[in-house]
Amino acid sequence: xxxxxxxxxxxxxxxxxxxxxxxxxxxxxxxxxxxxxxxxxxxxxxxxxxxxxxxxxxxxxxxxxxxxxxxxxxxxxxxxxxxxxxxxxxxxxxxxxxxxxxxxxxxxxxxxxxxxxxxxxxxxxxxxxxxxxxxxxxxxxxxxxxxxxxxxxxxxxxxxxxxxxxxxxxxxxxxxxxxxxxxxxxxxxxxxxxxxxxxxxxxxxxxxxxxxxxxxxxxxxxxxxxxxxxxxxxxxxxxxxxxxxxxxxxxxxxxxxxxxxxxxxxxxxxxxxxxxxxxxxxxxxxxxxxxxxxxxxxxxxxxxxxxxxxxxxxxxxxxxxxxxxxxxxxxxxxxxxxxxxxxxxxxxxxxxxxxxxxxxxxxxxxxxxxxxxxxxxxxxxxxxxxxxxxxxxxxxxxxxxxxxxxxxxxxxxxxxxxxxxxxxxxxxxxxxxxxxxxxxxxxxxxxxxxxxxxxxxxxxxxxxxxxxxxxxxxxxxxxxxxxxxxxxxxxxxxxxxxxxxxxxxxxxxx
Numbered sequence: 001x002x003x004x005x006x007x008x009x010x011x012x013x014x015x016x017x018x019x020x021x022x023x024x025x026x027x028x029x030x031x032x033x034x035x036x037x038x039x040x041x042x043x044x045x046x047x048x049x050x051x052x053x054x055x056x057x058x059x060x061x062x063x064x065x066x067x068x069x070x071x072x073x074x075x076x077x078x079x080x081x082x083x084x085x086x087x088x089x090x091x092x093x094x095x096x097x098x099x100x101x102x103x104x105x106x107x108x109x110x111x112x113x114x115x116x117x118x119x120x121x122x123x124x125x126x127x128x129x130x131x132x133x134x135x136x137x138x139x140x141x142x143x144x145x146x147x148x149x150x151x152x153x154x155x156x157x158x159x160x161x162x163x164x165x166x167x168x169x170x171x172x173x174x175x176x177x178x179x180x181x182x183x184x185x186x187x188x189x190x191x192x193x194x195x196x197x198x199x200x201x202x203x204x205x206x207x208x209x210x211x212x213x214x215x216x217x218x219x220x221x222x223x224x225x226x227x228x229x230x231x232x233x234x235x236x237x238x239x240x241x242x243x244x245x246x247x248x249x250x251x252x253x254x255x256x257x258x259x260x261x262x263x264x265x266x267x268x269x270x271x272x273x274x275x276x277x278x279x280x281x282x283x284x285x286x287x288x289x290x291x292x293x294x295x296x297x298x299x300x301x302x303x304x305x306x307x308x309x310x311x312x313x314x315x316x317x318x319x320x321x322x323x324x325x326x327x328x329x330x331x332x333x334x335x336x337x338x339x340x341x342x343x344x345x346x347x348x349x350x351x352x353x354x355x356x357x358x359x360x361x362x363x364x365x366x367x368x369x370x371x372x373x374x375x376x377x378x379x380x381x382x383x384x385x386x387x388x389x390x391x392x393x394x395x396x397x398x399x400x401x402x403x404x405x406x407x408x409x410x411x412x413x414x415x416x417x418x419x420x421x422x423x424x425x426x427x428x429x430x431x432x433x434x435x436x437x438x439x440x441x442x443x444x445x446x447x448x449x450x451x452x453x454x455x456x457x458x459x460x461x462x463x464x465x466x467x468x469x470x471x472x473x474x475x476x477x478x479x480x481x482x483x484x485x486x487x488x489x490x491x492x493x494x495x496x497x498x499x500x501x502x503x504x505x506x507x508x509x510x
Contacts, residue, residue, distance in 0.1 A: 010036045013261055013271030015247045015286070018046025018440070019483065020475035021277030022230040023490030026081055029237035031498050036269060037239070038261070040246035045227030046277075046440055053429050056315040056358075056367045060431065060439070062223030063354045063369060064092065064327060065483045066208075069215030073151055074484045079510040083229035088220035090357045093325045095120070097216035100188030101330045101417065108185045109326075114140070114213050124185070131177035135186060138172070142206040148479075148488050149207060153504045165457035169205040170197045170337055184336045189329045191352045191371065193481070194306040194447050197337035201454040204480065211484050218325075218357045226483070250274075250287050257470050258287070275493060277475045279442040279449065280462055292467055303460060304453075305446035307340055308433035310348075310374035312410045315367045320424035321355075323365040328353040330417055340373050348372035348413060370410055376433040376444035378402075386438055395434075403430050448481040464493045472496060 012028050014021045017039035029035045043049045049060050067074035068089065078084040095116070096109030111120040114136055121132045143149060145164050169190075173183050187195065192212075193204050219225060231241055246264040253259050260270040276283040280300045284292055332349045333339060339350025351372040355365035376383075379402070387393040407428050414421055433445030442449065453460050462477045476482075478489035491503065 007270070009270040009272065010034045011271070012036070012273050012275060013038065013269050014275045014277060015261065016046065016277030016475070017044035017227070017241060018277050018475060019048060019226065019486045020478070020490050021275065022227060022234065023081070023487050024275050024277070024474050024493050025234050025239050026230060026237065027490060027494045027503070028497065029234055029239040035234070035239040037234070037241045038245040038247055038263070038269060039241065039243045041439060042243060044231055044241060044243065045224055048223050048227040049439060053313070054315055054427050057222045057356065058313040058367065058369060058429070059223045059356060060311070062219065062226070062483060063352070064216055064218045066212035066216050067214050067484050068217045072214045073149055074211070074487065075215070076151060076507050076510055077487050080507040081230065082233050083226070086229050087225055088359070089217040090220050090325070092216045092218060096326045097212065098189050099326055099328045100185050101328055102334070103332050108188065110189070110213070112213060112216060117213055121185070125179060125182050128177055128179055128182050131179070131182065134176050135173065138202070139206045139210050142203050143210045146203070146207060148491060149484070151504055151508055153500050162457065164203055165201060166454050167202040168454040169195065169200045169202040172202045180334070184331070184334065188331065188336050190336055191329060191350065194340060194373070195337060196340060196451060199451055199453045199455065201452050201457065204452050207480060207485070208482060211482070220357050220359050222356065247286055256291070256468065258468060273470045273472065273497070275472045275474055280473060280477055281443060283473065287468060287471060296467065299459065300462070303450045305442070305444055306448040306451050307373050308376045308436055308445035309447050310372045310406055310433070311431040312370040312372070312407055313367060313429045314411070315426045316365055316424050317426050319364045321365045321368070321421070323357065323361065323363055324355045328417065332413070342373060348410060351410070351413065353417070370414065372410060374433055376437070379432050379434045382434055385434070403432060406430065449475070449477040464496065
């Protein structure tokens with residue numbers, strides 16, 4: 001049965017309720033446009049989703065966030081959206097928010113603030129003062145070239161400066177010093193962008209590292225509160241969100257403009273403009289391959305996605321493990337770039353460890369999340385199956401056993417970092433590349449979307465405008481992944497409809 005809401009024509013129909021879609025929806029609704037967001041899943045928020053098992057809350061994607069100190073860019077963006085004071089956050093330790101750890105037991109802490117970070121690094125590597133200073137200056141210099149990250153509007157969010165876009169992260173850091181351990185410490189949290197030695201540009205490294213140095217925080221009781229606050233704000237501005245609406249096709253007028261999108265259940269939503277917060281390759285499938293230029297379609301479909309992840313969540317026995325107000329990046333290889341091209345027998349060589357902050361638990365951790373690289377090929381034999389709340393399905397016993405075996409390997413590794421931790425574990429759950437594929441809706445469960453490549457930077461650039469006159473793109477593939485990157489991408493998308501200068505001024509005045 002069709003409802004009357006379906007017949008309404010919206011100014012904007014947004015496909016996908018990840019952060020990019022929610023941010024676009026709020027910007028446009030605040031400007032007085034009528035907006036509807038369509039989400040295929042039971043829960044909104046994409047990577048912001050959380051789930052609970054045995055009364056423990058687990059984040060799927062957002063384990064901590066940067067740039068939230070007063071006056072920093074994400075702080076200002078959240079203030080503009082009117083959600084800053086509604087978010088429950090906890091600042092990570094001042095003198096160590098990230099701990100880079102190696103197999104030999106050596107640990108190197110990242111301190112908050114660029115000056116403190118520099119002093120800390122010099123304390124570990126007193127003979128490398130010059131290299132560390134040069135590194136910090138380069139981070140600041142490169143970040144200054146991306147106006148939107150500094151709440152400026154000159155030029156695009158993306159610089160066409162080939163010299164910056166083609167500077168390789170690994171090579172640049174290696175050029176500063178012969179001290180291999182220092183090189184590895186400076187790149188030690190490269191899981192934040194699934195760093196690939198031959199490809200990752202330095203600007204990706206710089207923008208992400210600098211954002212965490214300017215205010216690293218955890219979300220108290222889970223990152224889904226961002227999506228919840230965005231959806232509340234959107235409804236206050238007259239916007240609508242519908243869940244369980246899987247968009248599968250679109251109808252067009254004789255001028256080649258989209259008139260409406262069609263959901264799997266046959267429902268249609270009419271609109272003047274359409275924004276896809278879905279992976280560009282999936283967007284092409286939804287809106288019709290024949291509608292895109294062959295050369296564009298081939299380029300987008302051929303772009304390589306970043307690796308996927310195997311995420312292990314453990315819940316602890318009551319008051320058995322102290323809460324850690326910092327994150328750990330553990331490397332079982334002397335080369336921090338090696339873990340991504342892992343050998344199955346020694347997997348995981350590299351992983352991220354954090355304990356979510358649960359308000360009622362205080363000094364003890366309720367749970368721990370361990371994130372490891374995993375190639376989607378490892379779960380390929382179950383690729384034909386689906387299992388989400390919105391589309392329930394069953395995977396076989398072999399898949400359950402596969403996950404169990406992997407969980408055991410991760411916990412064995414964890415024992416080397418925290419001897420005796422196994423005895424404190426109450427329950428173990430995990431998510432594989434298939435879980436991320438099903439819930440996020442991107443081909444291979446990719447963590448961070450399309451890989452940025454310093455060897456051919458313009459090839460991996462995705463414009464927000466498409467060949468279809470009223471179809472636009474947003475999300476992590478447009479500028480950069482992460483809370484800050486995706487928020488920036490939403491502004492870039494909306495610049496097609498809202499005066500750029502005025503919009504950024506509103507953010508600054510917030």
